[in-house]
Amino acid sequence: MQNFNLIDSPWIPVRWRHDASAETSPLVSLKTAFARSSEIADLDCAPHERIALTRLLVCITHAALGAPEDEDEWDEFGTNFSEDIIAYLKRDDIYPHFNLLGDGPRFLQSKKTTAKSSEGYPLCKIFFQLASGNSPKLMDHWGEDARPWEPAAAALGLLTLQNFFVGGSMASKVKGNGPSLKSLQMLLLGDSLKETLLRNCIDLETLKQTGAEIGTPVWESPADNNLLARLAPTACALWLSDDYATTLIDQGHQYPEFEAYRDPFATTLTIKDNRRLLRANLEQGIWRDLHLVTNLKHTDEASGPLNLQAFNNRHTLKQHTNLWVGELVKAKDAKIIDCTESTFTVPQQLFSEDGRKIYANGVDHADAISKKLYGAIKTYWGALKHENPPVPSAQKHYWHQLDLKHRTLIQMAGDTESRRGLPAIGEAGAVDAWTKLVQSTALDAFNSVCPRSTPRQIQAYANGIKPLMKALYPKPPKAPKQPKKSSSIPNIQSEMKL
The missing domain is CATH 1.10.132 (Topoisomerase I; Chain A, domain 4)
Structure with a gap:
């Protein structure tokens, strides 16, 4: 069994900026992602993987740097961005929790004492885009037969499943869904990975609007329902086999859904007195709901994502702001239907009441x-x-x-x-x-x-x-008819008859 630690081993797919100063690779480790975050242009992955990776990286950022109390403290936040986060990841009490295998702590994994290796599911079941069981895919005919898995792919699939667990044939053992399901997720994009992560962080004042607390990540304390525990979740008790062929799946932490908890990257709206999260509709483009996403107010009727509200609090929105919006869409029968994404360059006025109207x-x-x-x-x-x-x-x-x-x-x-x-x-x-x-x-x-x-x-x-x-081509409404004015000229003929 060869250990694979996510802090030192490459597994995150990225695109580099054209001015990267040193050797580049399509996959980077957590350490490299933060150390060279100013040289990385963006993540390079599918929509559901982007959501899961961004949530993890924002979670690590908050865990290492804390969070500003209010809008006045943003200027100092992230001053020593790379140095402080790497120092956090290298701590003796943090580093082992990012091992993918081993007898000690594992990354987002836990094993029930009664679990047997013979009860494992093929690893392909944790990848939504692959064929398994009764889920055929047009471009994948491998099915549930053993596949040659790379540790990097297993790590990304594990993280994605914890965010978007939806049940299916494994639902009998696990209650609840992953916390990233059932909402259209909005992420602010910057010119580099560093800027993207800082734009999606949240100050405590904005977070308290929803009654939530920042909390601690699951590698520091048992899972709860606060922000950091949901950004890197453990919806399932997963345990990978040493050869990456199978995984054990059991009940993890059951995360409450909306309205019990407001996801920081989701938009809320009220329809017929029912408050709900904005969802993607595969029959229409995401652009048709853009005026809901760009709502900066926090009210019971509608509210844009908390990361957008926090970004507006610490910056006057620039002439243009780049937004990424996407969702992994599930059906009512716990099957994944599709995933969708859109990127918008939004002018400043679209965040105002007049522009949204x-x-x-x-x-x-x-x-x-x-x-x-x-x-x-x-x-x-x-x-x-x-x-x-x-x-x-x-x-x-x-x-x-x-x-x-x-x-x-x-x-x-x-x-x-x-x-x-x-x-x-x-x-x-x-x-x-x-x-x-x-x-x-x-x-x-x-x-x-x-x-x-x-x-x-x-x-x-x-x-x-x-x-x-x-x-x-509607016609303007007709002007109301004016009453006829009575003539002041006397009727001469009538007077002559008299």
């Missing part, structure tokens, strides 16, 4: 026209007695084009001053870029599935497009 109006207008498009296509094909109109094809065309050009709406929300005094998006007389884009896209989508080559088709086309055109 413009953006929300643009999304609402696009959604309203989508419904009008649905009705127009149904009317067209209903006139032709067609029972299955190609509405999904048109809707896909419509939203795909808006997905490609959603930056237009971001730019409008970032220039609130130029919008003052003009008609709102979609209203009568509106000639802004987003209104025009929605108009042309909706007409293209309608024309793509509604031909007009025959007399019957022409008549059906006229019936269908009429209500759509009214929605796309």
Whole structure:
């Protein structure tokens, strides 16, 4: 058995900055990640791995450096970033907890005394992207047969499973989910790994808004429900075999879900008096919820992520801020469906009430026209007695084009001053870029599935497009009729008769 310590051994996939001063490698250890954090541009991994790795690195940063009390203490935070964190990781009471194997403490692992090695599951089961059991994958046909695992891959899979444990065939032994599930995670991106990590740290004043405490990581004390224990979680009692072929899985710490605990990287909103976490919808682009993510207020109705609120507290948001948003999406039957991610360069005004209102109006207008498009296509094909109109094809065309050009709406929300005094998006007389884009896209989508080559088709086309055109080009409301004024000129003929 060869030991593999995550502090000294390379396992974190990264992309280097173009000005890196020394030899570079696609995988780095924790020590190198922090020692050369200013030379590393970003993590280089799948969305769920990015979330798990960022949470771990932020956890280590807070564990080593503490956390500012409030916005006034941010200037001094991270002054000796690399030196202090590496010194923390090298401590005698910390270093052994990052061993991947061995009889002593292990990284995010524990073993029940009654566990038997024959009860182990194939290691492929902890990787969501691989085929195992009744979970076939298009590009993976290995199944549950033994695979040649590298320690680096096993370490990353272990960390990811603890964050996103969802059960499945292993659910009979474990209750609860990983703390990173069931929410759209938002991470602030910097020009380097160091800047990214510092941007995602949280001060105690912001954290106390949710009633939580910073706590300690699981390698320092038993798992609890506070911040650091959730950033590097132990949702399962895992124990890797010495050859990385199998893993034992048992009950770990059961983390409470929202509303009992507010995840620091999640957005909350209220729908019909029900407060919930913002989730990804695979049928629509993440950009359609960007105005919710950029909400800097902490209220019961809506609240942006705590890391964004803390970043705003210590900095006046710059002209542009880079955000990464993504989620590992699960189904109700505990199966992983897919993962999704988007990166946005957000102008400062989109964090203001005026900018968010413009953006929300643009999304609402696009959604309203989508419904009008649905009705127009149904009317067209209903006139032709067609029972299955190609509405999904048109809707896909419509939203795909808006997905490609959603930056237009971001730019409008970032220039609130130029919008003052003009008609709102979609209203009568509106000639802004987003209104025009929605108009042309909706007409293209309608024309793509509604031909007009025959007399019957022409008549059906006229019936269908009429209500759509009214929605796309609304007329201003008619002014109320003014009452007729009574004439002051006397009726001469009447007077002569008298």
